[in-house]
Amino acid sequence: MSLRLRVNPIACDGHGMCAELLPEIVTLDQWGYPILAPGPVPGPLAAHARRAADVCPTLALLVEQARHRPR
Amino acid sequence: MTISFSGPGLWYATRAAGLVTLLLLTGSALLGILTAGRLAAPRWPRFLIVGLHRNLALLAVAFLALHVGTTVLDSYTSIPLSAAFVPFLSPYKRLWLALGAGALDLLVVLVATSLVRGRLGYRGWRLVHWAGYACWPLAVAHGAGAGTDEHSTWAVALTVACVTAVATAAAWRLLRRWPERRVLRLSMVAVTAVGVPVVLSLGGYQW
Amino acid sequence: MVGGQLTRATEPGPAIWSGSPGAPGRRLPRLLAGLSYDHPVGLEEHERYHGPIPLRGLNGQDRPERLIDVLERSGLTGRGGAGFPTGRKMRSVAGRRGPAVVVANGAEGEPASGKDRLLLTRLPHLVMDGISLAADAVQAREAYLCVHGQETGLLASLRDAARGRYEAGIDPVPIEVAGIPGRYVSSEQTAIIQFLSGGPGRPTFTQKRPDQGGVRGRPTLVNNVETLAHVALIARYGEGWFRAAGLPSAAGSTLVTVGGAVARPGVYEIELGTPIGAVIMMAGGPAEQLQAVLVGGYFGGWLPAERAWATELSRPALRAAGSAMGAGVLICLPDTACGLAETARVVRYLAEETAGQCGPCVFGLPALADALADLAYTGGRGQALDQVSSLLPVIEGRGACRHPDGATQLVRSALRAFADDARWHDDHGACRGVQRDPLLPVPGDDEREWGWK
Numbered sequence: 090m091s092l093r094l095r096v097n098p099i100a101c102d103g104h105g106m107c108a109e110l111l112p113e114i115v116t117l118d119q120w121g122y123p124i125l126a127p128g129p130v131p132g133p134l135a136a137h138a139r140r141a142a143d144v145c146p147t148l149a150l151l152v153e154q155a156r157h158r159p160r
Numbered sequence: 161m162t163i164s165f166s167g168p169g170l171w172y173a174t175r176a177a178g179l180v181t182l183l184l185l186t187g188s189a190l191l192g193i194l195t196a197g198r199l200a201a202p203r204w205p206r207f208l209i210v211g212l213h214r215n216l217a218l219l220a221v222a223f224l225a226l227h228v229g230t231t232v233l234d235s236y237t238s239i240p241l242s243a244a245f246v247p248f249l250s251p252y253k254r255l256w257l258a259l260g261a262g263a264l265d266l267l268v269v270l271v272a273t274s275l276v277r278g279r280l281g282y283r284g285w286r287l288v289h290w291a292g293y294a295c296w297p298l299a300v301a302h303g304a305g306a307g308t309d310e311h312s313t314w315a316v317a318l319t320v321a322c323v324t325a326v327a328t329a330a331a332w333r334l335l336r337r338w339p340e341r342r343v344l345r346l347s348m349v350a351v352t353a354v355g356v357p358v359v360l361s362l363g364g365y366q367w
Numbered sequence: 368m369v370g371g372q373l374t375r376a377t378e379p380g381p382a383i384w385s386g387s388p389g390a391p392g393r394r395l396p397r398l399l400a401g402l403s404y405d406h407p408v409g410l411e412e413h414e415r416y417h418g419p420i421p422l423r424g425l426n427g428q429d430r431p432e433r434l435i436d437v438l439e440r441s442g443l444t445g446r447g448g449a450g451f452p453t454g455r456k457m458r459s460v461a462g463r464r465g466p467a468v469v470v471a472n473g474a475e476g477e478p479a480s481g482k483d484r485l486l487l488t489r490l491p492h493l494v495m496d497g498i499s500l501a502a503d504a505v506q507a508r509e510a511y512l513c514v515h516g517q518e519t520g521l522l523a524s525l526r527d528a529a530r531g532r533y534e535a536g537i538d539p540v541p542i543e544v545a546g547i548p549g550r551y552v553s554s555e556q557t558a559i560i561q562f563l564s565g566g567p568g569r570p571t572f573t574q575k576r577p578d579q580g581g582v583r584g585r586p587t588l589v590n591n592v593e594t595l596a597h598v599a600l601i602a603r604y605g606e607g608w609f610r611a612a613g614l615p616s617a618a619g620s621t622l623v624t625v626g627g628a629v630a631r632p633g634v635y636e637i638e639l640g641t642p643i644g645a646v647i648m649m650a651g652g653p654a655e656q657l658q659a660v661l662v663g664g665y666f667g668g669w670l671p672a673e674r675a676w677a678t679e680l681s682r683p684a685l686r687a688a689g690s691a692m693g694a695g696v697l698i699c700l701p702d703t704a705c706g707l708a709e710t711a712r713v714v715r716y717l718a719e720e721t722a723g724q725c726g727p728c729v730f731g732l733p734a735l736a737d738a739l740a741d742l743a744y745t746g747g748r749g750q751a752l753d754q755v756s757s758l759l760p761v762i763e764g765r766g767a768c769r770h771p772d773g774a775t776q777l778v779r780s781a782l783r784a785f786a787d788d789a790r791w792h793d794d795h796g797a798c799r800g801v802q803r804d805p806l807l808p809v810p811g812d813d814e815r816e817w818g819w820k
Contacts, residue, residue: 098725098767099572100282104198106207118761122726144207146195148282 091129093155100149107150110141170234177227184220186322189296197333256305263298327352394612397620399636413492420496421602434504441606442618447591448694460578463586466508469501473514473592474554477664478808480694482622485634491528497595499538516546549816551720556589567819569722570768613639617681625650627699644676655701663693666773668780705800709807710781711739716809717774728771731762747796
């Protein structure tokens, strides 16, 4: 069971809390919007990833199981 | 209720719990406004501001339960438990307690929807949260009218401080996020400047 | 040319027909056969030329999915830009449960493209036949034909045509002609679906493909109007006939809009695989010495003229050359113009046409437009080129739709095709070509609509 993170760019408003809680994976561009490091979430960071998704004010950070992508 | 208490103990408890609830709600409302207004402070990460906003709200629920419980148990005023949830059921200070019931209902809905935010979806949650802006003013009005401390300076000062804090934060938020909507800003300032003293006076505060 | 003697080719092999598009032995024109430039082809004339719509086969007995089999074998791919195999798309919609929806996208947001407009104004019944055939094949209960809402004349004539067909009992499902907002991104697939579902005409971030959940959640088939026009002919003449033109890897014919410095700009029908040079000669040849060709439209790519001339117009060949098929647009850039300035103008337009939903696009595209304008018109300080290059990876792939990616792809191709010019601009400033009259069409402010509903 590995997790993948994805941003819903329409919901994202650039609050930046995800980058504060998960700096290993999320960095902010020059306008305050998140850039995600590619690849699955490393095991030890899973709890942090879920917390980052939970804190997002617009629920723009999505945590998914990485079995196979719907698209 | 077969248990009945008398004496001033419960009365002190309910006033104390009510004031603490007001302080916590003020704090939560303040931090909520600061989150939405994207306050950026060097030692205050954004996740901390929103996290504190949530925790203060949860704490407010606990003290609100205490406030309601002690009021209901106090046989001096014989207010039924239902009056805490349904407005206008209280025989004592009906209007002011109705406002309190309204504030409580809103707080319950706010907290409940926030706990299941992931399943509710952002749009539904946001709608409820916006409506929740009414919670804090109702609580203040309830405190002004139903509260029995209108003659003590420190209680009045506390309330005025809470109102000033939230009004300032709201003004900051409006100015920051909608600099172009001047009519909206001016009308909100006018409403606050007029409405607050009116409500407090109606509640019996001596200026 | 009478339609009564039509023989539909059902076997692969040389197609035998009479009275069908193109004289025997000639493979073109196909879509544009019977086209008249002085009047739109009405229902009677259309049926005289091509025969009646072959719903359920010419003898009315085939299963509805028979068309899907034929389309899969024909190799028809989408003509709206994405190039997805049409038969496979239809099969996935037909395979879903519940009533389906067919959407014909005739909105043609690309300013430089005119093929969809030509089909809808001159050959509407070809498109509407395709819509009905598709609706029958996927068992749809609703059918929409989308054009820009500002085009009131076109809307009226299409609605008349659709009403006439339904009253004559031709269409199994009434074709509703919908006027969508005139914004560039409103003709994007998810934007159309959201609009038809009652929302604003803006792209959505959806995890579902249209066949999984489209208009109001129903399985939805979205096709470009040219694709559906091809369907109308394939249903009559068969997959062998269709494959007789084009290449094995890129079958059939397609419409291209040729513009810029050519003698006879306009819409032409070509076989896929035709070299770009041959297409330009069809359009009368270059009007001036050419330096580059923009292939595919504003989400396509620049090719230097010598390279472009021999490159075949087909999806794989263009991708290998660093460009894209897009909406079948060719714009010829003369030596006297400046490719960087033209690109800067287009990117400015694209920056104004974002849906305003995603930060990297809303902020990134204007920054890119500024940087490009600096490179093209000011330059000279050795920084502009780096500024442009550094913005590209931050913008691409971070929007909900392909709008920012189309812009970055265009800019990347410009930096490749005009690499020497870019370095020169960076060191010396604007060249003389920037003063030339703009070539790439960008709608003027008075023509543009700004609403989303």
